[in-house]
Amino acid sequence: MIRDLILKNRSYRRFYQEVSIEFATLRELVDLARLSASAGNVQPLKYILSCNPKKNALIFPHLAWAGYLKDWPGPCEGERPSAYIIIVGDTEIGQSFGCDHGIVAQSILLGATEKGLGGCMIGSIQREGLREVLKIPERYKILLVLALGRPRETVVIETVGPNGDIKYWRDSEGVHHVPKRPLNDIILDES
Numbered sequence: 001m002i003r004d005l006i007l008k009n010r011s012y013r014r015f016y017q018e019v020s021i022e023f024a025t026l027r028e029l030v031d032l033a034r035l036s037a038s039a040g041n042v043q044p045l046k047y048i049l050s051c052n053p054k055k056n057a058l059i060f061p062h063l064a065w066a067g068y069l070k071d072w073p074g075p076c077e078g079e080r081p082s083a084y085i086i087i088v089g090d091t092e093i094g095q096s097f098g099c100d101h102g103i104v105a106q107s108i109l110l111g112a113t114e115k116g117l118g119g120c121m122i123g124s125i126q127r128e129g130l131r132e133v134l135k136i137p138e139r140y141k142i143l144l145v146l147a148l149g150r151p152r153e154t155v156v157i158e159t160v161g162p163n164g165d166i167k168y169w170r171d172s173e174g175v176h177h178v179p180k181r182p183l184n185d186i187i188l189d190e191s
């Protein structure tokens with residue numbers, strides 16, 4: 001079952017924008033983050049939630065989408081995320097956030113997938129612009145943005161070929177293909 005959930009939990013970048021997500025749902029997802037592992041159990045992460053179209057529209061222009069799809073500027077109006085969870089590090093609690101934000105991001109996205117939603121971690125963020133439009137105090141370091149919605153695209157996993165190319169691509173039907181390295185290539189020692 002965990003395998004099925006992980007297989008379904010792809011990075012989705014096109015959504016049914018008209019399908020809204022309630023604050024209560026975002027709170028449930030952040031609660032999964034709250035229960036996740038944290039280095040030294042310091043728990044320095046905080047969350048900014050958005051599920052209203054006006055706030056979503058402020059966030060969207062500060063995100064970069066699918067760097068390998070050179071001809072695609074990101075989701076068009078109507079296919080944009082209906083919610084965001086912005087993960088920030090509280091510098092009054094900790095100075096280094098290690099991999100805590102990766103762990104909580106995965107917890108949130110797995111929870112979203114289980115609810116029939118989907119999303120994408122966005123690390124390529126115009127941080128200062130986002131800080132300004134949302135009036136995020138300097139105290140909080142912007143770490144990751146999670147874009148969320150009801151997925152409107154098919155994403156399939158492929159195997160990285162002998163040429164080693166890991167770039168994802170989109171075919172003529174709009175299906176998004178994601179190459180993953182074979183298991184034998186990533187296990188260094190099993191003696």
Ligand SMILES: Cc1cc2nc3c(=O)[nH]c(=O)nc-3n(C[C@H](O)[C@H](O)[C@H](O)COP(=O)(O)O)c2cc1C
Pocket residue numbers: 009010011012013064065066067120121122123124125155168178
């Ligand atoms: C830390 C991190 C940052 C990422 N940042 C971006 C991003 O800025 N924009 C984007 O479109 N995708 C981003 N992604 C999504 C990756 O491109 C995606 O995970 C990868 O293509 C593999 O696809 P999959 O998640 O479906 O396995 C990010 C993923 C991670 C883990």
